[in-house]
Amino acid sequence: MIKLLNDWYNQHFSNPQVAILALLLLFGLVTVVLAGDILAPLLAAVIIAYLLDGGVDLLRAFKVPRFISVLLVFSFFILLLLLILFVLAPLLFKQATQFVLEIPGMLATGQSVVMLLPEKYPAFVSEQVVLEILSSVKTQVTSASQQILSFSIASVFDIIAFMVYLIVVPLLVFFFLKDKQMIMEWFGTFLPRDKGLVVKVWHEVNGKIGNYVRGKFLEILIIWVATFIAFLWFDLQYAVLLSFLVGISVLIPYVGAALVTLPIAIVAYFQWGYNSDFIWVMMVYAVIQFFDGNLLVPLLFSGIVNLHPAAIIAAVLVFGAVWGVWGVFFAIPLATLIHAVLNAWPRTKQLA
Numbered sequence: 001m002i003k004l005l006n007d008w009y010n011q012h013f014s015n016p017q018v019a020i021l022a023l024l025l026l027f028g029l030v031t032v033v034l035a036g037d038i039l040a041p042l043l044a045a046v047i048i049a050y051l052l053d054g055g056v057d058l059l060r061a062f063k064v065p066r067f068i069s070v071l072l073v074f075s076f077f078i079l080l081l082l083l084i085l086f087v088l089a090p091l092l093f094k095q096a097t098q099f100v101l102e103i104p105g106m107l108a109t110g111q112s113v114v115m116l117l118p119e120k121y122p123a124f125v126s127e128q129v130v131l132e133i134l135s136s137v138k139t140q141v142t143s144a145s146q147q148i149l150s151f152s153i154a155s156v157f158d159i160i161a162f163m164v165y166l167i168v169v170p171l172l173v174f175f176f177l178k179d180k181q182m183i184m185e186w187f188g189t190f191l192p193r194d195k196g197l198v199v200k201v202w203h204e205v206n207g208k209i210g211n212y213v214r215g216k217f218l219e220i221l222i223i224w225v226a227t228f229i230a231f232l233w234f235d236l237q238y239a240v241l242l243s244f245l246v247g248i249s250v251l252i253p254y255v256g257a258a259l260v261t262l263p264i265a266i267v268a269y270f271q272w273g274y275n276s277d278f279i280w281v282m283m284v285y286a287v288i289q290f291f292d293g294n295l296l297v298p299l300l301f302s303g304i305v306n307l308h309p310a311a312i313i314a315a316v317l318v319f320g321a322v323w324g325v326w327g328v329f330f331a332i333p334l335a336t337l338i339h340a341v342l343n344a345w346p347r348t349k350q351l352a
Contacts, residue, residue: 040165041164041165041168041169041172042172044165044169045168045169045172045173045176046172046176048077048169048173049172049173049176049177049180050210050213051210051213051214051217052073052074052077052173052177053177053180053210054210054214055069055073055076056069056070056073056177059072059073067178070174070177070178073177074170074173074174074177077170077173078170081166081170085166088240088244091240092240092241092244095238095240095241096241098238099238099241099267106266106270109270208336209333209336209337212332212333212336213333215300216250216251216300218300219250219292219296219297219300220247220248220250220251221247222296223246223247223250223288223292223296224243224244224246224247225243226288226291227242227243227246227247227285227288228240228243230281230284230285230288231243231281234277234280234281234284236267236268236271236281237267237271238267242260242263242264242267245260245263246260246264246285246288250292252316255313255316257289257292257293261285264281264282264285265282268281268282311335311339312331312332312335315331315332315334315335316331316332318331319331319334319335
């Protein structure tokens with residue numbers, strides 16, 4: 001057994017470049033797992049700066065000085081942040097609160113409809129089973145509604161932490177953008193000279209992940225706006241909230257669209273019942289999903305992420321279980337990183 005492990009180690013880690021890459025990956029993983037909460041503002045600033053750096057590079061291509069480019073991109077970021085805080089967030093909160101308050105009424109209406117099932121299909125559905133299911137659903141929904149509408153002491157501390165982030169993160173983003181080259185050179189001084197494999201992986205991951213994340217933000221924006229216009233046209237209730245959920249759902253490939261269909265169908269059904277308006281809304285929503293999957297995604301991500309659908313779903317499940325919402329968001333970039341490392345990892349024949 002010891003000889004087997006020794007042979008495996010010599011085959012894969014005898015190359016110093018491989019050892020360096022493995023140590024860097026291990027250090028990054030340990031840092032995120034053990035100190036992720038403490039370093040959250042720093043990590044958030046690094047990610048935002050990484051996204052905004054694409055805009056800086058775009059302006060630099062038009063011969064705009066770097067400092068001016070940084071100021072323009074950072075000003076746009078601050079303007080967007082202010083719009084989210086003072087326009088979008090209040091609307092979302094208001095509609096989410098209204099929706100939660102109307103859930104008991106929806107449950108009562110739904111209960112009267114479901115209770116008709118034992119009469120129509122007595123051989124398949126019993127009244128006792130229906131009552132048990134409705135009681136369980138009502139308990140769970142009531143508990144969730146109370147949690148959403150209540151503010152605890154922990155929520156107050158979360159709000160304080162959020163206010164601190166609003167000050168610290170933008171400052172860090174500005175300095176990361178302004179002093180990018182200096183910071184990169186400083187980090188480079190800690191790496192050994194023999195770092196060819198690390199540089200190779202970085203270039204592949206940097207190009208793919210950068211384009212993917214920026215493309216994903218653009219996809220969210222397009223789908224969100226298109227869905228909002230469609231829902232507004234049909235005068236669907238909670239148009240801002242539901243279109244926002246549709247936009248965010250593209251973060252979870254294949255699964256997000258299916259999950260967000262349920263609240264849209266519920267709201268449309270309780271607003272109009274099963275009539276032509278309900279059918280038209282669901283049809284337009286299906287067209288938007290078709291447009292996203294068959295036109296927008298290939299256009300934005302062609303050649304960026306070459307991962308099998310099964311690998312994408314597995315990545316969403318694994319990283320979502322480990323890091324929650326952030327894990328879901330970064331599942332595909334992290335899977336792309338693993339894919340790039342595996343592709344760049346020297347094979348046994350190369351090490352021989």
